[in-house]
Amino acid sequence: MIVESTVLHTRAWELYLSRLGIDSKGIMARMLGKRNDQIVHDIFGPDLPEHEVFRHGADKERLYREMMAPVLQSQLVPGVVEFARAAHALGVPCAVATNAEPLNVEFVLEGAGLAGCFQTIVDGYQVARPKPDPEVYLTAAGRLGVNPANCVVFEDSPGGMQAAQAAGAHLVGLLTTLTEAPLAGLAVPDFLDERLLPWISALEPR
Structure with missing residues (x-):
């Protein structure tokens, strides 16, 4: 546990899902402590192809790093x-x-x-x-x-x-x-x- 990332991960998911027109209500509870592929399957369904799982996860994590970069030291x-x-x-x-x-x-x-x-x-x-x-x-x-x-x-x-x-x-x-x-x-x-x-x-x- 090095950085307090829960809030920014939540915001990144909220922003990412809003861009896709998907309701992000309760996303913090759904993501907390889980691996990214688990979160993506929970949101988009268990039958989502693996390349789509990877794409959604990578795009969201890129957004998270962009949000975290300027505030990392404070987090x-x-x-x-x-x-x-x-x-x-x-x-x-x-x-x-x-x-x-x-x-x-x-x-x-x-x-x-x-x-x-x-x-x-x-x-x-x-x-x-x-x-x-x-x-x-x-x-x-x-x-x-x-x-x-x-x-x-x-x-x-x-x-x-x-x-x-x-x-x-x-x-x-x-x-x-x-x-x-x-x-x-x-x-x-x-x-x-x-x-x-x-x-x-x-x-x-x-």
């Missing part, structure tokens, strides 16, 4: 850059495990100046089953050579939290969109919360 979760850089400097194995589009991941990491802070990146298109299935987290932990039970996952979506729990990881819920995170061992608004580091430091190896 970074407070403290995330410093937290990620400190973890990297300490030699803590770190990964990005996400349902996001590969181009969006690259766009955010480059824009945040964090491209070199993660040993591996697992996006939703590198696994057969995206979140809420735990495969994306299990794959990331495997690449890092770390037991998933000893990983700390930061999540802001219900599906992502379900995936982290199913992977057996320690879960920090980031309340950027949600108001509560009942599955999380700790729920914080951002990476500056004074409870975060003591909570992580107190975790016992499993």
Whole structure:
């Protein structure tokens, strides 16, 4: 969880669908935590040809990046850059495990100046089953050579939290969109919360 993107993803979908004359009511709930092909099929139907699924997804994500580019720095979760850089400097194995589009991941990491802070990146298109299935987290932990039970996952979506729990990881819920995170061992608004580091430091190896 690096950037607060839910609002702009919602706006991008609303604008994209309005251009096509499609009602976007409830789009936030329909998209939250899902992979793009799942969202497109939900909107346009399960029988949409794959090349059309790709086209709609790519066009919408291009629109999202255009909207995000001028405001990216202001949308970074407070403290995330410093937290990620400190973890990297300490030699803590770190990964990005996400349902996001590969181009969006690259766009955010480059824009945040964090491209070199993660040993591996697992996006939703590198696994057969995206979140809420735990495969994306299990794959990331495997690449890092770390037991998933000893990983700390930061999540802001219900599906992502379900995936982290199913992977057996320690879960920090980031309340950027949600108001509560009942599955999380700790729920914080951002990476500056004074409870975060003591909570992580107190975790016992499993």
